[in-house]
Amino acid sequence: MIWxxxxxxxxxxxxxxxxxxxxxxxLVTTESHMSxxxxxxxxxxCHGVTCAELANTFLQTLSSGQSFPxxxxxxxxxxxxxxxxxxxxxxxxxxxxxxxxxPLIARELETGTCRLTWNQSITRTRWLTVKLTLTGVAAMAxxxxxxxxxxxxxxxxxxxxxxxxxxxxxxxxRFGPFVxxxxxxxxxxxxxxGFALGVTVGLLIRRPIPAMAVxxxxxxxxxxxxxxxxxxxxxxxxxxTATIKAAQANVSxxxxxxxxxxxxxxxxxxxxxxxxxxxxTAAGQPAGTVPAACESAIxxxxxxxxxxRTGGSVVLEKCLxxxxxxxxxxxxxxxxxxxxxxxxxxxxxxxxxxxxWYCMWRLNRRRS
Amino acid sequence: xxxxxxAEGLGKRYRKLWALSDCTLSIPAGHVVGxxxxxxxxKTTLLNLATGMLAPTTGTIEVLGSQPAxxxxxxxxxxxxxxxxxxxxxxxxxxxxxxxxxxxxGWDADMARHRIDxxxxxxxxxxxxxxxxxxxxxxxxxxxxxRPELLILDxxxxxxxxxARREFxxxxxxxxxxxxxxxxxxxxxxSDLERVCDYVIVLTGSRVRxxxxxxxxxxxxxxxxxxxxxxxxxxxxxxxxxASHTDVQTTLLARxxxxxxxxxxxxxxxxxxxLALAYMKQAGGRGDRNRHLxxxx
Numbered sequence: 001m002i003w004x005x006x007x008x009x010x011x012x013x014x015x016x017x018x019x020x021x022x023x024x025x026x027l028v029t030t031e032s033h034m035s036x037x038x039x040x041x042x043x044x045x046c047h048g049v050t051c052a053e054l055a056n057t058f059l060q061t062l063s064s065g066q067s068f069p070x071x072x073x074x075x076x077x078x079x080x081x082x083x084x085x086x087x088x089x090x091x092x093x094x095x096x097x098x099x100x101x102x103p104l105i106a107r108e109l110e111t112g113t114c115r116l117t118w119n120q121s122i123t124r125t126r127w128l129t130v131k132l133t134l135t136g137v138a139a140m141a142x143x144x145x146x147x148x149x150x151x152x153x154x155x156x157x158x159x160x161x162x163x164x165x166x167x168x169x170x171x172x173x174r175f176g177p178f179v180x181x182x183x184x185x186x187x188x189x190x191x192x193x194g195f196a197l198g199v200t201v202g203l204l205i206r207r208p209i210p211a212m213a214v215x216x217x218x219x220x221x222x223x224x225x226x227x228x229x230x231x232x233x234x235x236x237x238x239x240x241t242a243t244i245k246a247a248q249a250n251v252s253x254x255x256x257x258x259x260x261x262x263x264x265x266x267x268x269x270x271x272x273x274x275x276x277x278x279x280x281t282a283a284g285q286p287a288g289t290v291p292a293a294c295e296s297a298i299x300x301x302x303x304x305x306x307x308x309r310t311g312g313s314v315v316l317e318k319c320l321x322x323x324x325x326x327x328x329x330x331x332x333x334x335x336x337x338x339x340x341x342x343x344x345x346x347x348x349x350x351x352x353x354x355x356x357w358y359c360m361w362r363l364n365r366r367r368s
Numbered sequence: 369x370x371x372x373x374x375a376e377g378l379g380k381r382y383r384k385l386w387a388l389s390d391c392t393l394s395i396p397a398g399h400v401v402g403x404x405x406x407x408x409x410x411k412t413t414l415l416n417l418a419t420g421m422l423a424p425t426t427g428t429i430e431v432l433g434s435q436p437a438x439x440x441x442x443x444x445x446x447x448x449x450x451x452x453x454x455x456x457x458x459x460x461x462x463x464x465x466x467x468x469x470x471x472x473x474g475w476d477a478d479m480a481r482h483r484i485d486x487x488x489x490x491x492x493x494x495x496x497x498x499x500x501x502x503x504x505x506x507x508x509x510x511x512x513x514x515r516p517e518l519l520i521l522d523x524x525x526x527x528x529x530x531x532a533r534r535e536f537x538x539x540x541x542x543x544x545x546x547x548x549x550x551x552x553x554x555x556x557x558x559s560d561l562e563r564v565c566d567y568v569i570v571l572t573g574s575r576v577r578x579x580x581x582x583x584x585x586x587x588x589x590x591x592x593x594x595x596x597x598x599x600x601x602x603x604x605x606x607x608x609x610x611a612s613h614t615d616v617q618t619t620l621l622a623r624x625x626x627x628x629x630x631x632x633x634x635x636x637x638x639x640x641x642x643l644a645l646a647y648m649k650q651a652g653g654r655g656d657r658n659r660h661l662x663x664x665x
Contacts, residue, residue: 003470007463008456112454116507119419120471121444121514123437365423 001122001130009135012100016142023088023146027153030081037061038156043163055165062157063168079168082157085150089182092146093194094219096139101198102211104131105359109206124363132356136195143191151183162271174337175273177227184341189348194219196355203359226344232275234343237330241280242267244317247327249277251317256298257290263329271334282324294319370433372397372518372550373418377427379574380413387413390427391574395552395567399581400544402565403554404644409571411554412451415522418552419448432518444474447516447549451523453507457496461489464506465513472514480513487539501532505539512543519544521553525560537564558641568640570647577647582640588626589643592633593619610646621646 006013038044041058043051062078105128108114118124151158157170158179172179181190197219202211244251248264261279266272279287290298297316332340373395380388388410395401405411416422417429420437429435434442455464461484469475484491487505489498495506504524511519524540525533541564544551555561561568568585570578578585589609596618607623621638628635 001471004467007459007467111457112450112452113456114454115421115448115450116454116456116510117467117471118421118437119443119446119448119450119511120468121440121473122471123440123443126440 001127002134004117005131005134009100009138013138016096016138020142020145023085024149026081027085027149030077031153034062034078034153034156038160043160046163052164055160055163056167058160059157059165059167059170062170076168082154083169085146085153086178086182089143089146089150089187090178090223092143093139093187093190094216094223096142096191097194097198097219098212098216100135100139101195102202102215103208104135104199104202105363106202106206106208106211109203110208125360128360128363132196132199132359136192136352136356139195140188140191143187144185147182147184147187173271173273174334175332180231180340181223181226181344184338185345186341186348189345189352190223192352193222193348193355196352196359200355200359203362230347231340231344234347235332235336235340237275237332239328239330240266241284241326241328244321244325244327247277247329249317249327251320253290253298253316257295258288259290261327263327266329266331269331269333273332273334275330275332277327277329279320279325280328282326287325290316290320291323291325293323370397371395373429373431373552375414375417375427375429378414378417378424378429379426380417380422381425386574388417389574391571391576393569393571393576393579395569397550399567400541400551400565401553401567401569402558402561403552403569403571404558404561405554405556405571406648407556410574411556411571412522414571415448415520415552415554419446419520421450440473444472444514445517447511447514447519449504449507449511449519449521449524452527453504453524455495455498455503455507457494459495460491461493461495461498461506462491464495464510465491468510468513474515476513476515480509483509483513499532501528501536504528504532504536508536508540508543512547512549515547516549519549519551521551523554523556526555526557533560540564558644562640568644570644572648577650578644585643586638586640588623589621589638590624590628591619591621591636591638591642592628593617593636594633609650
C-alpha cells in the first residue's frame with residue numbers, strides 16, 4: 001500500500017520538492033545580503049530608544065529599492081520577496097488541500113478505479129489510513145518547510161519590527177494576521193486541516209474538479225475567519241487599564257460626541273497582541289462619548305473626505321485625560337505566543353483528525 | 369452443494385429508487401455461472417453487493433460463507449472484475465502487476481507475468497493506452513493472479529468487439545480450467561454466456577426466474593409446434609413458458625420435465641438464448657411470479 005501511495009503521489013511530490021527548491025534558491029541567494037545589512041545597521045549593539053530609530057532605518061533600507069541588485073532598479077526586492085514568501089506559506093496548505101486532498105478519493109470514485117483497488121486483499125480502512133497518513137504528513141512537511149525557510153530568511157526583519165521598526169509592509173509583529181499563521185507551528189495545523197478538508201469534500205462530492213473548488217472556498221473562508229473571530233477567543237485574554245498617553249492611544253471622533261480609540265501599546269508589555277480596547281471613565285464605566293467639558297476641544301477642521309475626525313488632537317487627549325478618562329485594553333502578552341500557537345495548531349489538527357475519522361466511517365458504512 | 373453466494377431478501381435502494389429488492393438466490397460452487405437479465409435487472413447491484421462495494425439496504429448476503437469484504441482474508445478469496453474493467457490510466461502494465469503483488473499476499477507473480485506475455489502486452493505501456501480488450505485482460509489478470517476461490521465478473525465483454533470478446537472468453541475458460549475457481553459472470557448477452565457457462569441464473573426485476581445447470585435446463589425444456597389448438601387442450605405435465613400462435617399453428621416453449629412423446633407435436637431442442645429470453649419475457653418485468661398460459665389473440 002505504501003508503494004501504491006508513493007506511485008500515485010510521485011508526480012505531486014516532485015512538483016512540491018521543485019517548488020520548495022525554487023523558493024529556497026530565491027531566499028538563500030538574498031539572505032546573506034540582508035543579514036549583512038542587519039549586521040552593519042547597528043541593531044546588534046543598540047540600546048533603548050535608538051533601537052527603534054535604527055530599526056526604522058534598516059527597514060527603510062530594505063524597502064528603498066536600491067537595496068539589492070537582483071531585480072531591475074526601483075524594484076523593492078525585499079518587499080516583493082517578503083510579500084511573496086508570506087503568500088506562499090498562506091497558500092501552500094490550500095494548494096495541497098485542493099490538489100492532493102480533494103482528488104484523493106474523488107478521482108478514484110470518478111474513474112471507477114476504487115473498484116479495482118478496494119477489491120485487492122486490503123481493507124478500505126487500511127487503504128485510506130496509509131493514503132491519509134503519508135500524503136497528509138507530506139502536506140504538513142511542505143508547509144512547515146516553507147515556513148521555516150522564510151522564518152530563517154526574514155529573521156532580521158522580525159527582529160527589527162520587534163525593536164519597534166516599521167516601514168513599507170514590514171509592520172507586523174509576531175501576532176500579526178499574516179505573520180502568526182505563517183510562522184511557528186501553525187502551518188502544520190493549516191496543512192493538515194486543508195488536506196483533510198479536501199479529502200472529505202472529495203468523498204462527499206465524488207468529482208474532483210467541483211471538490212477542488214469547494215475545498216478552496218471553504219479553506220479560504222476559514223483562513224479569513226480565524227484571525228477575526230477564532231484566534232482572539234482561543235486563550236483567555238488579560239485585561240488592563242492605562243492612561244491615554246501610556247497606551248499610545250489615538251482618539252477618533254465620529255458623529256460628535258461619539259468617540260473611539262485605537263491603541264498602540266500595552267504599558268510594560270512590548271509586543272503584546274492587543275485584541276480590543278476602549279475608553280473607561282475614572283469610575284471604570286465604559287465611556288463612548290466625549291464629556292461635555294471637552295466638546296470644545298474636538299477638532300473642527302474635518303477633511304471633507306472623512307466622516308471621522310482623527311489626527312491626534314493633543315488638546316482633546318489632554319482634556320480627556322484630565323477628566324479621568326482612561327483606556328482599557330484586552331491583550332495577549334508576548335509570553336503567550338507559543339501557547340496560542342499550540343492552541344491554534346491543536347485546534348486545526350483536531351479538526352483534521354475528526355475529518356479523517358469521518359471519511360473512514362463513511363467509506364465503510366456507506367460503501368461507494 | 370455449497371453456495372458461493374447466498375442472498376436472502378437482499379435489497380439496495382439509491383435514495384428513492386430500488387436497484388434491487390427482495391432478492392433471494394443461491395449460487396452453487398464449482399460452476400461457471402452466467403447471471404443473465406435485461407438491463408436494470410439488478411445484476412451489477414447484486415455483484416457489487418457480493419463484493420462489498422455496496423452495503424445492502426435490506427436483507428443479507430454471504431459470499432463463501434462470510435460477509436463480503438469483511439477483512440483482508442475475505443477480500444483475498446474473491447476476485448472481482450468490475451464493469452468497464454477499471455484500471456489506472458496513468459500507470460503502466462508493470463505498475464499494475466506491482467500493485468497486485470503489493471496488495472495481495474497470495475499473489476501469483478509467475479502466472480501474472482505469463483498471462484501478460486501471452487496476451488502480448490508490453491510491460492512499459494500505460495494502461496490508458498490499451499485497447500478495450502487489452503484493458504479487460506489486464507483487469508482480469510489482476511483478478512485471477514490473486515488466486516481467488518471465487519471470481520466475479522460484471523459484464524466483462526460488454527464493451528468489446530466480437531473478436532476481443534471471443535478471445536477474452538476463451539482466455540477466461542483456460543484460466544478457469546487451470547485454477548479450481550468458481551466463476552460468476554453477468555451479461556445481458558446470452559450468446560456470450562452460452563459458450564462458457566455450465567449454470568445459468570435468469571434475473572428479472574430483482575427476481576430469480578430460472579436457475580440451474582445449463583444441460584439440465586436444456587433437457588427439461590422443449591419447443592413444441594403443431595396445429596393450432598385450444599390452450600386448455602394441452603397435454604398434462606407441461607408447463608408452458610411462452611406460446612405463440614398463427615392462424616394454423618401453435619408454438620410452445622414448455623418445461624416438459626423430459627422427452628415428449630406426443631405425436632401431435634413436433635418436438636425440437638431449445639437453445640439457451642431462447643430459453644432465457646422466454647423466461648425474461650414471461651416475467652414481464654413486473655415481478656409477476658405466476659406462470660400461467662398467456663394467450664395472444
